[in-house]
Amino acid sequence: MRKITRARSSSTMFLSSSATPTSSTSQLEKEDPSFPNAKRVKYKQPSPISEKKRGKTTKIVNSTITLSDHKPNSTTNTLWNPRDPLHIKSVKEALHVSNTPTTVACREQEQNKVLQFCKSSVQSQNSGSLYVCGLPGTGKTLSIEATNHLLFSWTKEAGLQLPQLLAINCTVLFLTQYHDYLPCKSSDVRSPLQHLHDLYSHTKETYPGRMMLVIIDEMDYLITRDKGVLHDLFMLTTLPFSRLILIGIANAIDLADRFLPKLQFLNCKPIVVTFCAYSKEQVLKILQQRLMVLDYKVFESDALELCARKVAAGSGDMRRALGACMSAIEVLEIDMKDHAKSQEINMVSYDHMSVALSKAFKSPFVDTIQSLPQHQLILLCSLVKLLKMKKSSTTMGELNKSYLNVCKSTQVPACGAMDFSNMCQVLCDQGLLKLSQSRQDKLKKVTLLTDIADVGFALKGNRFFRNCLE
Ligand SMILES: Nc1ncnc2c1ncn2[C@@H]1O[C@H](COP(=O)(O)OP(=O)(O)O)[C@@H](O)[C@H]1O
Ligand SMILES: [Mg+2]
Numbered sequence: 421m422r423k424i425t426r427a428r429s430s431s432t433m434f435l436s437s438s439a440t441p442t443s444s445t446s447q448l449e450k451e452d453p454s455f456p457n458a459k460r461v462k463y464k465q466p467s468p469i470s471e472k473k474r475g476k477t478t479k480i481v482n483s484t485i486t487l488s489d490h491k492p493n494s495t496t497n498t499l500w501n502p503r504d505p506l507h508i509k510s511v512k513e514a515l516h517v518s519n520t521p522t523t524v525a526c527r528e529q530e531q532n533k534v535l536q537f538c539k540s541s542v543q544s545q546n547s548g549s550l551y552v553c554g555l556p557g558t559g560k561t562l563s564i565e566a567t568n569h570l571l572f573s574w575t576k577e578a579g580l581q582l583p584q585l586l587a588i589n590c591t592v593l594f595l596t597q598y599h600d601y602l603p604c605k606s607s608d609v610r611s612p613l614q615h616l617h618d619l620y621s622h623t624k625e626t627y628p629g630r631m632m633l634v635i636i637d638e639m640d641y642l643i644t645r646d647k648g649v650l651h652d653l654f655m656l657t658t659l660p661f662s663r664l665i666l667i668g669i670a671n672a673i674d675l676a677d678r679f680l681p682k683l684q685f686l687n688c689k690p691i692v693v694t695f696c697a698y699s700k701e702q703v704l705k706i707l708q709q710r711l712m713v714l715d716y717k718v719f720e721s722d723a724l725e726l727c728a729r730k731v732a733a734g735s736g737d738m739r740r741a742l743g744a745c746m747s748a749i750e751v752l753e754i755d756m757k758d759h760a761k762s763q764e765i766n767m768v769s770y771d772h773m774s775v776a777l778s779k780a781f782k783s784p785f786v787d788t789i790q791s792l793p794q795h796q797l798i799l800l801c802s803l804v805k806l807l808k809m810k811k812s813s814t815t816m817g818e819l820n821k822s823y824l825n826v827c828k829s830t831q832v833p834a835c836g837a838m839d840f841s842n843m844c845q846v847l848c849d850q851g852l853l854k855l856s857q858s859r860q861d862k863l864k865k866v867t868l869l870t871d872i873a874d875v876g877f878a879l880k881g882n883r884f885f886r887n888c889l890e
Contacts, residue, residue: 500716502752502765511718514710515745520562525709526702527563533693534567535574538665542575542583542631547620547662549654549688551680552669554695557737560669561637563695568635583631583665590641613652620659631663639670650679654688666690697736703728707741723748723773730777740780747776782877785870788850789878795835796843797879800852801888802826803868804875816844816855817862826888837861 501507513519524531534550541548552560568585575582636642642649650668657664668690683689698706707724727748731741751772756762789800802822806814814822820840827834835843841861847853856865868875879885 500714500718500767502756502767503762507716508749508753510714511711511749512746514713515742515749517739517742519710520565521706521710523709524559524563524566525706526698527559527695530559530693530695531563531567531570533691534564534667535570537691538567538571538633538667539574541665542571542580543578545629545631545663547631547657547659547664547666549657549664549666549668549690550693551690552667552693552695553673554671555673555697555735555737556671557735557739558695558697559738560671560695564635564637564667564669568633571633581630583633586632586634588634588636590636590638613649613656616656616664617652617659620656620662620664622661629663631665633665633667635667635669637669639668640672651682651686654683654690655686658686658688698732698738698741699736700725700728700732703731703736703738703741706738707745710742717767719745719748719768719773720770723768723770726770726773727777730781734781744773744776744780747780748773751775783870783874785852785874786878788852789870789875792847792850794832795839796847797885798826798830798832798888799823799840799843800847800875801879801885803853803866804872804889807868807872813865813867815862816841816864816866819844819866820862830884830888 500511530552534552537548537550540546552564554560572582636653639650642653653668654666656662657666673694680689680692704724707719707728711718724745727741727744731737731744734740745768748768749772752765752768755772756765789797792800799819802825803814803819805826806818806822820837823840824834844853844855844866848855852868852870854867854869856867858864876889879889
């Protein structure tokens with residue numbers, strides 16, 4: 421039996437007995453990179469009836485969560501006033517990624533699957549496991565949290581024994597609180613995994629028959645080379661006296677392929693629930709739903725559509741959609757400083773969104789490319805020209821010919837062979853190119869590591885380099 425050791429050197433695990441933080445630590449703090457990873461959040465058993473949450477009251481009625489949202493006093497007009505700081509603030513609040521919405525739109529089916537699985541485990545007192553996977557920002561954590569609340573309220577209503585809840589976020593792995601939550605002595609030298617293994621292996625008597633719901637979020641961090649910890653965790657559900665309902669959540673969509681066959685072999689294959697990337701319609705619906713708490717229309721319809729289209733065409737990550745909307749408001753705020761324009765602005769327009777999106781989706785290479793000196797840029801343009809004709813790579817010899825041609829056509833004196841070779845090396849060091857090994861420089865294979873479109877985008881404002889690319 422392996423110990424759960426730190427998956428990353430800075431990792432810490434927090435164990436909790438509920439999904440609801442009792443400390444003043446907000447979700448905002450948890451998301452904020454300026455907060456240290458090792459921050460511990462204590463959780464309390466969720467109240468299924470009502471919960472005060474950042475000025476909001478959450479009520480669970482008939483298995484649906486409704487929320488009476490706090491609206492700012494000054495927002496009773498139907499027209500948004502971007503000159504009113506309170507109006508701006510309320511929109512930013514509604515769109516902030518940490519502001520968890522009242523209902524999780526577009527995830528009804530996935531939540532239902534998870535809820536049904538948990539309900540049947542609680543009812544039958546049978547152990548089991550579920551594996552939730554999907555790209556980041558597809559609402560996995562949000563949906564599982566919402567499902568938890570529903571499960572606890574259903575369990576209470578059904579008069580069943582509430583399961584113990586242990587929520588673990590593997591990005592902040594910290595095991596010392598473990599003894600606070602399980603009936604074992606703090607002097608116990610066994611690892612938590614060993615403890616659970618012993619607990620579920622021998623006899624029911626050492627531990628009451630209460631089910632334990634263990635949610636392991638960001639499970640990707642537990643992947644070690646031999647995936648041993650993952651196997652051991654899921655194996656816990658197969659032990660003779662197991663009371664474990666295990667929900668693993670992971671971002672890596674290929675993780676299932678990598679470790680499920682072994683789990684099947686070990687007879688502890690979890691039920692898999694996949695969260696697909698949000699479609700354009702879903703992103704739009706979620707944005708509109710989040711903005712519904714406001715009394716006024718903030719975004720022009722085609723601005724929101726543009727955002728949804730662009731995000732869905734990428735990873736379908738809701739965080740990016742929310743970030744782009746926030747950034748569009750900032751673009752509007754900058755525009756407002758221009759007195760000539762400011763009186764005409766009363767909504768976030770398509771153009772504001774377009775600027776925000778091009779910033780948000782800008783490749784990290786764009787800044788690097790824009791800061792290169794002239795000859796390195798000519799070299800890069802020469803490579804792009806070649807790659808447009810050929811497939812994915814070329815040789816340094818061919819690249820040198822292309823570079824000399826571009827220099828000739830633009831009437832720029834070309835660098836010598838030695839300088840050319842050094843420039844290739846610099847671009848390699850910047851992560852823009854890859855050079856293969858070869859004794860002769862001219863035979864070295866050259867691969868562009870950024871997208872051709874990034875080079876075009878970075879240089880679109882400069883006529884000289886636009887010509888080089890033609
Ligand atoms: N269906 C949704 N409705 C409203 N907001 C959502 C939805 N899905 C994602 N979000 C927003 O995106 C953020 C990231 O979602 P999260 O559940 O953490 O994604 P994941 O766990 O899949 O990476 C949430 O905090 C929330 O603000
Ligand atoms: Mg998550």
